[in-house]
Amino acid sequence: MMQWHYCVHKVRSPGFATCDGLEQALPAWSAAERLADRIWDSGLPPPPAGGAAEGGGCAGALAQLRSLTLRESVELLVVLDCRIANDCIDFRCVPRLNNMEWNMTTLQADDLRHHFLSQSAHAVRRVTRATFGRVRCEARRHDQFEWRDEPVRRLPSCAELQAQAAVFRERLSSYWRDLAQLLSLGATHFSQLLVPLAFERMGNHASDEQLHGWIKDMERVKDMLRTKLTGWVHDMQLASKQVEHYELEEDEDRPGHLIIRRPLLSKHRLRYQPWSLSFDDDFSALCKERQPEASQMFSLADELYAFYRVYWVTAAEYIDSFYGDDFKIVDEEWQLEDRSHDTLSVDTDCVQLLVNALDHPTCPLEDLPLEAVKQREQCREQLWDDVVQRSPHIPVTSYLAYTQRINVNLCLLAWMAVNSYGICQDVPFSMLQSVHDARCYFDSPDDQSCLQSNATDAICSVSRAILLLKCRDFSSIRTFYNCKFTSYAFPLYHSSSSVLYQELTEETLNYRKSLNNATLRYKDFKIDSLKPLEISFILINIIFRFSTAGVYMYLPQLRNLPGKVFLSFQITCMVQILCSEVVYRMAGVPDLPTAVLIDSALTLLSCIWLNSFCYQMYACVRHLRLPDQLLPVEVSQLFRREVLCAFIPWSIVCVAAVALEKTSKHHLIHSRIVVLAGISVSVAFNLVCLGLLGYMYLRTRCSMRQLEIFDNKKFASKKQCLFMSVKAIILSGIGIIIRIGFHQAQGIAQLVYYMHLVTMVQGPVLFVCFVCNGTTLPILKNRILLWWNPTDIPAGLELCSAAERNLPGETMNSLPFQNPSCSLLQYFSQITVSTLHCVKPSNKNGLYLV
Structure with missing residues (x-):
């Protein structure tokens, strides 16, 4: 036993098996076993001087131990195990190594490299031996710790249990502190092995230029490995501190036994540490062009990590099996529901x-x-x-x-x-x-x-x-409980335990692909392949919006109160497009949060202009008065009042949103809610106005049916009904709500982007519905034709006397309505209907119903 543990001391690698293949070990562990053979076989010190006859060396020690009984041998083993661990913890078992900076000169110097590698490998062997010794020390001391007075079968009192529990807690705390120190010490020497070990395996045939890049890449892999090992060391240090907070209480179901209540932050959580670095799997293909030997570099780092993980950390968890009969171990669970859908x-x-x-x-x-x-x-x-x-x-x-x-x-x-x-x-x-x-x-x-x-x-x-x-x-x-076992080559004890592992199987790869x-x-909130199409849509939208605004500014017939409100709506939309789609998207100014504030504010202002327009429609029908019955001075006065009524609520909402967002980023959600609430209230107002219009139309229609009036004409053609439906959707602002609601559908960036492209078609739609109709378009056409031949009166407009038709152009332009037509009702039928659709001809004799 002494020779096995301390003269040879070549512990076999743990054996791993799973439910799928109990005889096949995982590749990482095979690599760890190969690496273990290299470490155990390298850096062996020379045999002790002297032979058995002189009583020196291992032979002399064994000769002196032949007279010991089995019990005395076991007691000696306990002392030696604890002594080896304590000596190593005091930094007497390994040399103090500085962080070696490897370069071409030092790596190619065989004597220096071999000396350093032999020294590091020997240090790793000593630290690993000390780790196993500390585990065996604790395991054998367990036999000396009795919780009941066996000779008389007397149950200990509560005070005795508490006293023994305090002793056990202190001893277990000391055990974990020792393991944490050994782990930290081993990590320091372990990271030192990577570069010289890799050089002997793969780098000693490279040219000077290749070797320079190879060393730089190996140092980067070394840093990555050190980062992983640092996490392990920190975990072990935290676990050693948490042992002091273990709660021990008597088990009511088993008198004379104790329950260990481990906190959430116990070493039980160490099993969630990854079993593999996944360097080779993740990065080898990526780095192949830069470094042809990248796969071997990452594989070696994986082997070192696997060796570290298996021989030290798993050995640290091994001690739990010794207390299973004496304690009921209860781990605190994290009382938190599954967060997969948050x-x-x-x-x-x-x-x-x-x-x-x-x-x-x-x-x-x-x-x-x-x-x-x-x-x-x-x-x-x-x-x-x-x-x-x-x-x-x-x-x-x-x-x-x-x-x-x-x-x-x-x-x-x-x-x-x-x-x-x-x-x-x-x-x-x-x-x-x-x-x-x-x-x-x-x-x-x-x-x-x-x-x-x-x-x-x-x-x-x-x-x-x-x-x-x-x-x-x-x-x-x-976690594969009852499907996986780990066996350690401890001569005195053999155990099987359930552990957590992650195997890179086809199922795991498919899972990663799904994620x-x-x-x-x-990805791609803007699709690059559609960028030309997007620019085209934006350009078309801007052109048609400018065209619609130009028509409303050019035709005097459209300069009534609703026309001015609609023109304000168009100008606001054009400014919004220029700010968000041109200035920000192309010039990159201002910053994104400010651009969002401007865009949201202009969206709200557009909705408020629609409020004024819809209210004018309602007022037109409610008071039976056409907009063009107002004098120009009265129109200007009412428009100024509409502007004031529009800007007051808009300013209040914008100031509140800006104040919330600029005060603190935690109020971003509140600022967006304020703007969204303003838009929602505005659209709701439009729907109310349009709903009242529909109600008055149905009521009037029901009343007219009681009169004996017969007319074969329909209310409107299918084309006119379609145009009015589109107008109603635009004027109501439902499209804005649909667009904003569609943007809430997160995770489907492409569809939201398509919706964004659809909104760019609004310019042509507005032009067709509000300009290219049966009333406005003929007026616009006639005005354009009059440019070429002012004396040519189009057919259908010859309703006045020859003297009136022969008036000079200056006198004609000075007329109140600036139209060759002399009939006020005909004037309304031609221009006002295109804006409000409040007037409907009932017959060919010039009677109109409002």
Whole structure:
């Protein structure tokens, strides 16, 4: 036994098996076994001086032990196991190594490299031996710890149990502190092995130029490995501190036994640490062009991590099996429901950065530009701010706002952030710290001072915890209890235990592909292939809106009160398009939040102009008075009043929204709600006015049916009904509500983009409905024809005397209505109907019903 443990001490690799194949070990563990053989066989010290006859070395020690009984041998083993661990913890078992900076000269110096590699490998052997020794020390001391007085079968008193529990808690705390120190010491020496070990395996045949780049890439892989190991060390240190807070109480079901109630932050959470770095799987193909030996580099890092994970951390969990008969271990569970369906409103630029990292991953061996590094850090801070705000949805009031905020599933966002290609590569994975931060976030929403991570790393920490523990639909890691066993080559003890692992199977790959597809839904808020089409649509929209406004400014017949209100609506829409689609999208000014405020404010102003227009329609029918019956002075006075009534509520809403958004970013949702509420109230007012118009029409129609009036004419043709329906939708503002409501459908960026293109068709539609109709278009045509031949009166307009038709052009233009027609009713029939549709001819004799 002494020779096995301390003279040879070649512990076999743990054996792994799963339900699918009990005889086939996982590839990572085979690599760990090969690496273990290399480490155990390298750096062996020379045999002790002297032989058995002189009583020196191992032979002399064994000769002195032949007289020991089995019990005395076991007691000696306990002492030696504990002594070896204590000596190593005091840094007497390994040399103090500085962080070796490898370059071409030092690596190619065989003596220096072999000496350093032998020294590091020997240190790893000593630390690993000390780790196993500490585990065996604790396991054998367990036999000396009795919870009941066996000779008399007497149950201990409560005070005795509490005293023994305190002793056990202190001893267990000391055990975990020792393991944490050994783990930290081993991690330091372990990372030192990577570069020289890799050079002997793959780098000693490279040219000087290739070797220079190879060393730089290996140092980057070394940093990545050190980041992973740092998370392990931090976890073990936290676990050692939490042991002191274990609660022990008597088990009522088993008198004389105790229950250990472990807190949430116990070493039980260590099993959620990944079993593999996934470097080789994720990055080898990406880095193949840059570094042909990238696959071997990452594979070696995986082997070192697997060795580290198996031989040390799994050995640390091994001690639990010794207390299963004496204790009932109860682990505190995180009392939080599944978060797989929660959504958050986050910054679109950050989501786009995450999507781009997954869609176009870069090789981690490349040096990221300083701007990209800062962008990732700012994105982590921004995402954490968004998560802290806990806004499940921020209303989208414009297409620009859709490109600013987006609703993302919480678990999907966590996966995107902590993915191997995400923005958390340089943040150590400390599972216990992650759980602590996540519980602080969910259980203490108003007090974030309990966070252990800083503001830059908090999103990574919390995301890892909620992804592994509270996202059932988003976690590919499964626990296979009773399907997997781990056997350790301890001569005195053999155990089987359930562990957690992640195997890269076809199912896992399909799962990862499905998550990538779900993530890419948020890709391309603007489709590059449709950019020419978008520019064309915007240009057509602007041209037709300017044309409609020009017609209303050119024709005197359309300069009545409703015409001026409609012209104000058109001008507002044109300014909105120029600000959002031209100035911001093409020039990039102002910043996006300000552009969203301007766009939302102009949308609200457009709705308010429609309020005035719809009210004028209602007033026209209600008071039986056509708009052109007003004098020009009265029209100007009423229009100024309409402008004042429009700008007062608009200013109030805009000032409130700007004040909320500029005061604090936490009030962003409130500012959007204020604007959306204003738009909703405005559209509701339009619907009320149009509803009253419809009600009065139906009531009048019902009354007219009681009169004995016979007419074969219909109210309107199908074309006219279609035009009036489109006008009603435009004037009501329902289209604006539909557009805003459609923008709330997050996660379907392409469809929202198509909807944005559809809104650009509104300009041509307005031109067709309000200009290209049976009344306005002939007037416009006649006015244009009069440019060429002022004396040519079009057919159908010869209703006045020859003397009136022969009036000079100046006198003609000075007439009140500026139209060759002399009949006021005919004037109304030609121009006012095109605007309000309040006048309908009932017969050919010139009678009109309002």
